[in-house]
Amino acid sequence: IRYPWINIELGETKSRQKINKYIYFKPWNWIIVAGTYEEEIYSSLHETERFIIIVVLMGLVLVLVLTLTLSTVLTRPIKELIEVTTRMAGGDLSERVLVRNADEIGVLGVSFNRMIVQVQHYTSNLEKIVSxxxxxxxxxxxxYRDISRFLNSILDSATEYSIMALDFYGRIIEFNKGAEKITAIKDPSGKTTGFVEIVRDLTRRRTLEKELTETKEFLENILDSSVDGIVTTDLKGKITYLNRAMEEMIKYRREEILGQHISQVYVRGIQEARDIMALLRADERAENYEMETRTKDGEVLVILNSLFLVRGEDDRVIGTAGIFKDITEQKRLEAKLKSAQARLVEASKMRALGELVAGVAHELNNPLMASQTILHVLLKNFSEDNPERERLELIKKCNNRIERIVEHLRGFSRQTEPEFSELDINYPIENALMITGQQLLDHNILLKKRLAQNLPKIMGDSNQLEQVFLNLISNARDAMDEGTRPKELTIYSYSTEDEGVPLVVVSVKDTGEGIPEKNLDKVLEPFFSTKPVGKGTGLGLSLCFGIIEAHGGRIEIKSQPGKGTEVTILLPIKQSGKE
Incomplete structure (x- = not known):
C-alpha cells in the first residue's frame, strides 16, 4: 500500500510517500507489515546509477590515456624505421635502426639493419667491379689508340703496291701509280730487258694489323661479357653500340636498334633523353640515376644507370655512354618488404589493442553484473502495472546492450588464427555497426542500411571481415568530417554474377570530399595516407586489400572529388560441394 505519512514524533510537518507490504501469518493469526519511505527505496537506485556513470567515465578516460600512450610507444620505432628507409632510398646506407627492445619491432629492426649491411656490401662490391x-x-x-696511331703512321709512310699489266711479249700495257717507282732496265739499243723495284718487308705491318684486330675483339668480348647493359650514342642520341646484356634486357636484336634514337627505349621518351643530356652537360657524369625503360614486348623495367660523356682524341665530346643495371626485382622485393613491415606493425597494434579491449571489457563486466542483479531484484518487487517499472525496463535494455557490446569486444579481441566458415556477410557488417553506431550519431552522420536478406553464404573469417568493415566505416566517417555537405553513409549488400561467377557484394558509400584521381591508384599501397600526420598510418586499406584477397575477392574504389567515395567489396559465394 502506498500512502502519505507524517511522523509527528520526529517533528515532521510535511508528508512523505510511504510503501507498506502486508502478509498474513496464519499460524499465529497475525498480519505482518513491512514498510519504508519511497525516497529511501529509490536512493539506492540513484546511487547505483551515479556509480555506474562514474565507473563508465573513468573507464573511458583510462582507455583514452592507455590508447594514446600505447600508440606513441608503438609508432615511435615505426617512424624511426620509416626515416631510415627514406634515407636509404636517398642513397645514404650509413644509417641504422636503433633497436631498443627484443620484441617483434626489435626483430624487424635487427633484420632491417642486416639488410642494409648486405645492400651496402653488395653496392661496394659492385662499385669496385665497375671501377x-x-x-x-x-x-x-x-x-688500342696507341696501336691505331702506330699503324696509321706506318700506312701513311708505306709505299703503295705496284700493279703492272704485261702482254705476251712482256711489254707494259697498263700500270697504277705505285708502279711509277719501278725503274726499267734497257740495253744499249734502248730495248727494255727488265725492271728494278725496291721491295719492303710487310711482316711487321701484318703483325700490327693482327694485334689491332685482336685488341678490338678483346675489348668487344669484355663489353659483351658484362652482366650489365652498356650502350653508347652519338651526339644526336642515336645508338652506336650495345652489348649482349643490353640486347637481352630490352629484348631488341642489335641490328634492330642500332641507329635508332635512345629515347625509343625510355618510358618518358625524348624528355628523359633531354634530362640526361642536361645532367651530363652540367656534371659530365651521373651515378645511380634511376629511370624506367620499356622492352620490345612492352614490359617496364626499373633501371639504375651510370652515365658519362665520351670524348675523342682532341678532348671533344663525341657521344654518351651508359651502364644499365636492372633493379626491377630489387624494387619488387623492397615493395614486399614494406608490405610485410606494414602487416607486422598492424599485427602488433591489433595485439596490443586486443589486450587493452579485453581488460576494459572485463573491468566493465563486474559493475554491469552488479547493476543487472539489482535491477532483477527491483523488477521482481514491482508489480506489472507499476509506473516505475517502465523506467527500470529501459535501464535493463541499456544494460543488455552494454553487455552485448562487452561480450562482442571480448570475442573480437581474442588473438586467433583466421578460421574460415560459412557465414552471412550481413553478420560482420552488423557487428561493425554495433561498435561504430554511436560514433556515427556523435558525428551527425545519417546511416542508411540496404542489407539484402537471405543472401547466399560465403566462406570467410568473421573477425577479419569485421575488421575490414570497421576500417571502411572509419575512413568514411573521417572523410565526411572534413566537408560541409550533408553527411550520409550508405551500406548495401546484395548478390550478383560476374562472368558467370556468383558473388556477394558489399558497398560502403559516403558523401565526403572524395579522392583525387591521381591518388586512386595509390590508396591500396602500404603507408600511403592523405590524412594529417598522427591521424593515419596509411595501413588500413592495404590490410583490407590483403584480407579480401585472402578470401578470394577483390576491392573496387570509385570516387569523385566533392561528391564522395564508394568502396565495393566482391566475395565469391560458397559453391555446394566445394571448400
Whole structure:
C-alpha cells in the first residue's frame, strides 16, 4: 500500500510517500507489515546509477590515456624505421635502426639493419667491379689508340703496291701509280730487258694489323661479357653500340636498334633523353640515376644507370655512354618488404589493442553484473502495472546492450588464427555497426542500411571481415568530417554474377570530399595516407586489400572529388560441394 505519512514524533510537518507490504501469518493469526519511505527505496537506485556513470567515465578516460600512450610507444620505432628507409632510398646506407627492445619491432629492426649491411656490401662490391672494369676498358682503349696511331703512321709512310699489266711479249700495257717507282732496265739499243723495284718487308705491318684486330675483339668480348647493359650514342642520341646484356634486357636484336634514337627505349621518351643530356652537360657524369625503360614486348623495367660523356682524341665530346643495371626485382622485393613491415606493425597494434579491449571489457563486466542483479531484484518487487517499472525496463535494455557490446569486444579481441566458415556477410557488417553506431550519431552522420536478406553464404573469417568493415566505416566517417555537405553513409549488400561467377557484394558509400584521381591508384599501397600526420598510418586499406584477397575477392574504389567515395567489396559465394 502506498500512502502519505507524517511522523509527528520526529517533528515532521510535511508528508512523505510511504510503501507498506502486508502478509498474513496464519499460524499465529497475525498480519505482518513491512514498510519504508519511497525516497529511501529509490536512493539506492540513484546511487547505483551515479556509480555506474562514474565507473563508465573513468573507464573511458583510462582507455583514452592507455590508447594514446600505447600508440606513441608503438609508432615511435615505426617512424624511426620509416626515416631510415627514406634515407636509404636517398642513397645514404650509413644509417641504422636503433633497436631498443627484443620484441617483434626489435626483430624487424635487427633484420632491417642486416639488410642494409648486405645492400651496402653488395653496392661496394659492385662499385669496385665497375671501377675495375672501367679502368680495364680505359687501359685497353689507350692501348688500342696507341696501336691505331702506330699503324696509321706506318700506312701513311708505306709505299703503295705496284700493279703492272704485261702482254705476251712482256711489254707494259697498263700500270697504277705505285708502279711509277719501278725503274726499267734497257740495253744499249734502248730495248727494255727488265725492271728494278725496291721491295719492303710487310711482316711487321701484318703483325700490327693482327694485334689491332685482336685488341678490338678483346675489348668487344669484355663489353659483351658484362652482366650489365652498356650502350653508347652519338651526339644526336642515336645508338652506336650495345652489348649482349643490353640486347637481352630490352629484348631488341642489335641490328634492330642500332641507329635508332635512345629515347625509343625510355618510358618518358625524348624528355628523359633531354634530362640526361642536361645532367651530363652540367656534371659530365651521373651515378645511380634511376629511370624506367620499356622492352620490345612492352614490359617496364626499373633501371639504375651510370652515365658519362665520351670524348675523342682532341678532348671533344663525341657521344654518351651508359651502364644499365636492372633493379626491377630489387624494387619488387623492397615493395614486399614494406608490405610485410606494414602487416607486422598492424599485427602488433591489433595485439596490443586486443589486450587493452579485453581488460576494459572485463573491468566493465563486474559493475554491469552488479547493476543487472539489482535491477532483477527491483523488477521482481514491482508489480506489472507499476509506473516505475517502465523506467527500470529501459535501464535493463541499456544494460543488455552494454553487455552485448562487452561480450562482442571480448570475442573480437581474442588473438586467433583466421578460421574460415560459412557465414552471412550481413553478420560482420552488423557487428561493425554495433561498435561504430554511436560514433556515427556523435558525428551527425545519417546511416542508411540496404542489407539484402537471405543472401547466399560465403566462406570467410568473421573477425577479419569485421575488421575490414570497421576500417571502411572509419575512413568514411573521417572523410565526411572534413566537408560541409550533408553527411550520409550508405551500406548495401546484395548478390550478383560476374562472368558467370556468383558473388556477394558489399558497398560502403559516403558523401565526403572524395579522392583525387591521381591518388586512386595509390590508396591500396602500404603507408600511403592523405590524412594529417598522427591521424593515419596509411595501413588500413592495404590490410583490407590483403584480407579480401585472402578470401578470394577483390576491392573496387570509385570516387569523385566533392561528391564522395564508394568502396565495393566482391566475395565469391560458397559453391555446394566445394571448400
Amino acid at each position: 675495375s672494369r672501367t679502368k680495364e676498358l680505359e687501359e685497353s682503349r689507350e692501348k
